[in-house]
Amino acid sequence: MNQPIAAQLLRREFPPALLDQLVALLGAQRVSTAAAVREHHGHDESHFPDALPDAVVFPETTEEVAAVVRACAAHRFPVIPYGTGTSLEGHILAIQGGVTIDLSRMDRVLAVHADDLDAVVQAGVTRKALNAHIKDTGLFFPIDPGADASIGGMSATRASGTAAVRYGTMKENVLALTVVLADGRIIRTGRRTKKSSAGYDLTRLFVGSEGTLGVITEITVRLYPQPEAISAAVCCFPNMVAAASTVIQAIQMGVPVARCDFLDPLCVKAINEHSKTGLQEKPTVFFEFHGSEAGVREQAETVQAIAAEHGAEAFQWATRPEERSKLWQARHDAYFACLQLQPGCRIISTDVCVPISRLAECLAATEEDIRRSGRLVPVLGHIGDGNFHLCIIVDPNNAHDIEIAEQMNHRLVERAIAMEGTCTGEHGIGCGKMAFMDAEHGDSLEVMRMVKRSLDPHNIMNPGKVVAV
Amino acid sequence: MTWAGLVDAVKSAGAHGRALRVRGGGSKDFYGQALEGDVLDTRAVRGIVAHEPTELVLTARGGTPLAEVEDVLARAGQMLPFEPPHFGPGATIGGAVAAGLAGPRRAATNGYTGAIRDFVLGVTLLDGRGEVLRFGGRVMKNVAGYDVSRLIAGSMGTLGVILEVSLKVLPRPPAACTLRLALPDPARAIEQLNAWGGMPLPLTASAYRDGDLALRLEGAESAVKAACRRIGGERVDDAAAAAFWTGMREQTDPFFSLPGALWRVAVPSTAVPLGLPGAQLVEWGGALRWLKGDADAALVRREALRAGGHATLFRGGDKAVGVFTALDPVKARIHARLKAAFDPARVFNRGRMYAEL
Numbered sequence: 069m070n071q072p073i074a075a076q077l078l079r080r081e082f083p084p085a086l087l088d089q090l091v092a093l094l095g096a097q098r099v100s101t102a103a104a105v106r107e108h109h110g111h112d113e114s115h116f117p118d119a120l121p122d123a124v125v126f127p128e129t130t131e132e133v134a135a136v137v138r139a140c141a142a143h144r145f146p147v148i149p150y151g152t153g154t155s156l157e158g159h160i161l162a163i164q165g166g167v168t169i170d171l172s173r174m175d176r177v178l179a180v181h182a183d184d185l186d187a188v189v190q191a192g193v194t195r196k197a198l199n200a201h202i203k204d205t206g207l208f209f210p211i212d213p214g215a216d217a218s219i220g221g222m223s224a225t226r227a228s229g230t231a232a233v234r235y236g237t238m239k240e241n242v243l244a245l246t247v248v249l250a251d252g253r254i255i256r257t258g259r260r261t262k263k264s265s266a267g268y269d270l271t272r273l274f275v276g277s278e279g280t281l282g283v284i285t286e287i288t289v290r291l292y293p294q295p296e297a298i299s300a301a302v303c304c305f306p307n308m309v310a311a312a313s314t315v316i317q318a319i320q321m322g323v324p325v326a327r328c329d330f331l332d333p334l335c336v337k338a339i340n341e342h343s344k345t346g347l348q349e350k351p352t353v354f355f356e357f358h359g360s361e362a363g364v365r366e367q368a369e370t371v372q373a374i375a376a377e378h379g380a381e382a383f384q385w386a387t388r389p390e391e392r393s394k395l396w397q398a399r400h401d402a403y404f405a406c407l408q409l410q411p412g413c414r415i416i417s418t419d420v421c422v423p424i425s426r427l428a429e430c431l432a433a434t435e436e437d438i439r440r441s442g443r444l445v446p447v448l449g450h451i452g453d454g455n456f457h458l459c460i461i462v463d464p465n466n467a468h469d470i471e472i473a474e475q476m477n478h479r480l481v482e483r484a485i486a487m488e489g490t491c492t493g494e495h496g497i498g499c500g501k502m503a504f505m506d507a508e509h510g511d512s513l514e515v516m517r518m519v520k521r522s523l524d525p526h527n528i529m530n531p532g533k534v535v536a537v
Numbered sequence: 538m539t540w541a542g543l544v545d546a547v548k549s550a551g552a553h554g555r556a557l558r559v560r561g562g563g564s565k566d567f568y569g570q571a572l573e574g575d576v577l578d579t580r581a582v583r584g585i586v587a588h589e590p591t592e593l594v595l596t597a598r599g600g601t602p603l604a605e606v607e608d609v610l611a612r613a614g615q616m617l618p619f620e621p622p623h624f625g626p627g628a629t630i631g632g633a634v635a636a637g638l639a640g641p642r643r644a645a646t647n648g649y650t651g652a653i654r655d656f657v658l659g660v661t662l663l664d665g666r667g668e669v670l671r672f673g674g675r676v677m678k679n680v681a682g683y684d685v686s687r688l689i690a691g692s693m694g695t696l697g698v699i700l701e702v703s704l705k706v707l708p709r710p711p712a713a714c715t716l717r718l719a720l721p722d723p724a725r726a727i728e729q730l731n732a733w734g735g736m737p738l739p740l741t742a743s744a745y746r747d748g749d750l751a752l753r754l755e756g757a758e759s760a761v762k763a764a765c766r767r768i769g770g771e772r773v774d775d776a777a778a779a780a781f782w783t784g785m786r787e788q789t790d791p792f793f794s795l796p797g798a799l800w801r802v803a804v805p806s807t808a809v810p811l812g813l814p815g816a817q818l819v820e821w822g823g824a825l826r827w828l829k830g831d832a833d834a835a836l837v838r839r840e841a842l843r844a845g846g847h848a849t850l851f852r853g854g855d856k857a858v859g860v861f862t863a864l865d866p867v868k869a870r871i872h873a874r875l876k877a878a879f880d881p882a883r884v885f886n887r888g889r890m891y892a893e894l
């Protein structure tokens with residue numbers, strides 16, 4: 069079984085010599101064993117119990133990261149890369165102890181090649197910081213997970229966002245990487261060229277490896293010209309399935325919808341309370357269109373007509389930039405808004421993705437499951453991709469409550485896998501979803517284990533995540 | 538040979554230490570370092586397994602003719618967004634994915650774009666032990682574990698036989714227009730291509746040679762019209778335009794019949810014209826430079842590297858100089874280990890990519 073191995077068994081004592089070496093490498097200022105710092109790095113946004121690293125280091129260059137990894141490798145001591153800690157499946161928990169490499173000081177945009185439509189950034193640059201940096205170039209970086217995550221963390225989790233239908237996810241938008249391997253060697257994968265060098269596509273292998281194959285220190289990402297015109301609209305539907313069908317039909321007709329995201333009435337209620345948006349509490353889709361003035365108008369008209377066929381109400385427009393950003397900010401804050409529905413609670417966020425043709429069926433069965441449970445479960449998602457989330461609200465101090473929520477997630481994952489879907493469309497495996505890997509991958513999991521062993525023979529890179537070896 | 542037949546052939550080859558050469562229609566036999574071993578013909582494992590037009594996903598057996606796949610899609614108003622070259626009538630979809638080559642549309646700036654791997658959603662692979670493994674599936678987004686299906690794209694059959702592949706497909710753009718412009722100065726032409734590339738224009742192909750630039754614009758009617766007005770130049774009639782882009786994609790354009798070896802040089806799109814002897818053709822908005830002639834291999838590689846790219850000896854020439862740019866020792870070791878994870882007995886395509894794989 070692909071299960072996180074009982075952590076306390078594997079936790080080893082922190083070698084005092086290693087601490088001395090780390091201090092010698094980075095100076096006492098950038099190596100911390102303080103309880104507060106370890107606590108901060110020992111929990112993520114998930115509901116999992118904390119697991120603190122033995123030390124946290126703050127390197128500033130690829131060479132420093134390499135030196136840290138070399139030192140840890142010599143002691144066969146775990147290394148946990150850390151971006152902004154916003155992942156949702158216990159990705160950064162130091163379940164076997166170890167040294168957390170916090171990349172937040174590697175926050176420089178190294179180059180912007182406006183003509184080549186790419187930028188080279190250090191791993192700790194956040195998506196918002198990158199967009200602020202390139203604001204005046206007429207370009208933008210389109211991937212926007214709900215949190216202001218680091219580009220390194222986003223690469224490591226193969227993150228996506230509200231614009232994936234049009235611009236893809238991290239896997240399509242990372243062109244090249246600098247990676248520190250498990251033995252401390254540095255490699256550069258890919259180049260700033262469209263056709264990567266010959267050989268296996270190592271870039272794609274590291275993208276989504278969740279820190280288990282190496283530490284990503286620099287990333288070359290693709291940028292896009294800012295569209296000439298942007299318009300955003302909100303549209304209410306009679307139910308979730310009608311909303312999903314509209315989005316799918318629009319994409320199938322080739323309407324290049326830039327962003328579209330679904331929120332159920334409970335979710336709308338939550339964001340209304342949190343972000344004062346005053347939206348109708350109905351099944352709702354947020355749309356955004358990018359293109360020329362004429363193109364945007366044309367796209368919006370087509371989508372409105374399809375929506376009307378599915379019983380939707382008229383679009384409400386947000387054309388001014390402030391209105392638009394307020395709307396999408398509210399959408400991005402939906403997770404935090406949902407947390408506020410029940411003070412003191414945590415959220416178990418599900419993340420299945422199913423083939424588009426099965427989405428309506430999957431949504432309907434899931435809605436029924438929620439109804440029968442009688443729980444508070446807001447639903448939202450990137451339905452254009454077949455990916456949606458339940459935010460199952462739980463009391464973190466009530467084991468029974470968590471158990472019931474996890475059962476709901478299990479049923480959903482089983483349903484999705486039976487429909488040829490996946491347990492995770494964008495959040496990743498971490499330790500939270502490891503148990504689903506057998507059902508989803510069967511024998512292929514063994515090859516993933518071999519891939520892990522090929523790159524990290526001593527299992528020091530974020531051990532106990534993704535695949536158990 | 539059936540699916541089960543392939544499995545048996547691979548198991549037996551593995552047990553006897555024999556090499557197999559995975560082959561569909563053989564249209565890309567010219568590509569790569571060496572051909573070794575008995576042919577393992579994939580063409581009996583064919584047929585479209587699933588294509589639900591509303592889903593924008595097509596699943597086909599590896600030995601399905603590429604032409605058949607494209608036909609089925611065309612009838613539904615859809616296409617393979619990476620415009621893979623056939624290089625011959627027998628090309629199969631499995632071969633196209635394994636070769637990882639994309640046509641003129643590769644560098645489109647309006648979303649009708651990408652490399653083959655960006656559209657591979659899942660593969661069913663026959664590995665070197667004779668095991669049938671599935672990676673990914675038919676879903677648009679999947680982050681459950683390592684992205685093995687994308688590792689397979691472009692691996693040139695060295696990791697396994699693609700038995701089945703699921704691909705994301707796209708609707709055909711409703712409108713298209715090809716423009717022709719005279720730009721005598723190559724450096725200026727590259728600058729201009731890059732300037733357009735940075736604008737929100739629906740550019741889906743470009744080709745520049747000898748002062749003559751061809752641009753293809755595709756998308757919504759209004760967007761194409763607006764872009765044509767903005768760019769200017771002379772409109773090429775649709776039939777001639779289609780023939781021209783086919784010539785680029787299939788390398789039947791007269792450029793490819795010039796004497797000498799054909800080098801494929803990938804560079805950042807802004808790289809200045811390469812200072813190399815021979816004829817040059819610029820594609821992908823400047824990011825791809827074809828070189829035809831007898832330039833010295835070491836010189837070509839040096840110039841490619843200087844421009845921030847790399848060079849492949851695509852067709853012809855002396856393969857002893859290495860078809861692909863050599864790997865550094867660290868990467869070579871990773872390659873060997875990955876190869877061993879999938880194909881420990883080195884059954885598949887020995888030496889096709891690098892001698893030691």
Ligand SMILES: Cc1cc2nc3c(=O)[nH]c(=O)nc-3n(C[C@H](O)[C@H](O)[C@H](O)COP(=O)(O)OP(=O)(O)OC[C@H]3O[C@@H](n4cnc5c(N)ncnc54)[C@H](O)[C@@H]3O)c2cc1C
Binds near residue numbers: 214279285
């Ligand atoms: C409110 C909210 C909304 C979200 N919405 C989305 C969404 O829409 N789409 C989506 O995809 N995700 C979403 N997420 C999840 C999360 O934001 C993403 O997974 C994000 O990519 C994590 O980035 P991070 O910098 O916080 O990484 P971390 O949480 O710090 O790390 C994540 C994983 O990557 C590894 N890692 C981090 N940096 C590196 C590095 N430099 N090299 C190697 N490994 C590294 C870590 O070891 C860990 O395994 C959301 C999270 C929250 C809290």
